[in-house]
Amino acid sequence: MADVHNQWTDERMDQIISVLLRTGVLLACAVVIIGGIFYVIHHKGPLPDHHTFQSEPASLREFHGIVKGLVAPVGRNWIQFGLVILVATPFARVAFSVFAFFKEKDWTYVVLTLVVLSVLVGSLFGK
């Protein structure tokens, strides 16, 4: 009977993950499209140079800079915020999996999922 029970929770976990992923991607797209419209309307002058690598200003590289920039309709900032939402989606998926495996009392997978989550979180501090 234990197996039947686990089947059910596994399937339910799949359903929730599915909704979570779709919501994250759609939300990210919406913000990126808004940013894209701002960008295309406001950006005058020559095409930005993508041939030489010059990195990005700090306001577009760090999380607090991106969030701070949202007060104005600056396209690049809004796009970047949408991308942050997008990148956060797999994070949320893994974090939810920790919780789901915990509910299933599948301790091996609680540990494995925590390892993945730690790598993800740790990568945010990598330069």
Next chain:
Amino acid sequence: MTVLAFTLLILVCAFGAGLLGALTGLGGGIIIVPLLVLVFKVNIHYASGASLISVIATSSGAAAAYVREGYSNVRIGMFLEVATTFGAVIGAFIVALVSPAAIAVIFGLVLLFSSYLSLRKQPSTRGTHPPDRLGVLLRLNGDYPTPQGKKSYTVRRVPLGFVVCYCAGIVSGLLGIGSGALKVLGMDQAMEIPFKVSTATSNFMIGVTAAASAGIYFHRGYVDPALVMPVMLGVLFGAFVGARILPGATTRYLRILFSVAILALGVEMLLKGLTGKL
């Protein structure tokens, strides 16, 4: 060219890349990076940044459908993500240590290898075999829907699959692609997981793998919003349409055509990297 024209042009090309990537199962990243670098003369760092982000979008979008249909195996995915995420962080660190020309050469080689993988015949049937001990311990065995009802499968050679996925992670972090072909290789060939389950689970893993290097890409400034916006939206929409028409499409010739295109792009990338003309 105005900003609007450039954005629309990239959007259309990215749509094509996403569409073909979905129809052939090779993913959009592997074609959008060479396209941006070779045709649009975009710096390889910006190109991989844009691709990495698009890969997260398509993977998450497609995984949402696959997971619901019951093809992907969440445990196999989670277990192998330990390998791919570690690899992805290492790969993203390596980017800073090597020259853009070296990255182009590696990209060229990966394109050639992907072309070979996709042209090779797929093994059709497999004999039954006793379940692998590690596979049982990690509860990796599962079942998947077929027209004849649920079919169960057992996994083999778990450590080998783990190592292949670690390498796939490095490639993903280094080049900004999903490296789905390598992940499928690890699952389908090494672990003998059914092809359909392998591809669905690989898709499921790609987003998490790419997210592990995304933070580093952001910090280094590889993610340029003006470029990523049309690339990401285009690839995502292309992949979405591709997934819709896939069941009715004859993909065999398309696959051969695409493999030849990838072969050509691979040679071109290799030459550009070797001659330093990037």
